[in-house]
Amino acid sequence: MTERAEARFYGKVQGVSFRAYTRRYAIAGRVHGWVRNEEDGSVSAVFEGERADIERVIHRLCSEHPYAKVDKCDVRWSAGAGEFDSFAIRR
Numbered sequence: 001m002t003e004r005a006e007a008r009f010y011g012k013v014q015g016v017s018f019r020a021y022t023r024r025y026a027i028a029g030r031v032h033g034w035v036r037n038e039e040d041g042s043v044s045a046v047f048e049g050e051r052a053d054i055e056r057v058i059h060r061l062c063s064e065h066p067y068a069k070v071d072k073c074d075v076r077w078s079a080g081a082g083e084f085d086s087f088a089i090r091r
Contacts (some may be wrong), residue, residue, distance in 0.1 A: 002080030003051045009043045011071035019089045025068045029053045032084035048080045
């Protein structure tokens with residue numbers, strides 16, 4: 001079953017290629033959606049796919065990113081809408 005996760009990452013997440021790694025991890029994990037920087041220094045992302053795949057992408061961003069330091073990640077789950085067919089970096 002497809003699920004949707006709206007995530008917000010806080011910490012050292014801008015200026016460290018966080019969006020590029022998010023896209024890379026999402027594509028590798030068969031997850032669709034988008035990622036963008038926010039004015040407050042955080043990064044927002046919307047992921048759609050299988051819950052386990054999304055959780056794996058979020059885990060990699062929080063623990064395996066070579067330059068970022070995620071202090072906090074808020075995630076809201078809901079049913080997937082099938083809205084995306086790829087993963088994009090939004091500006």
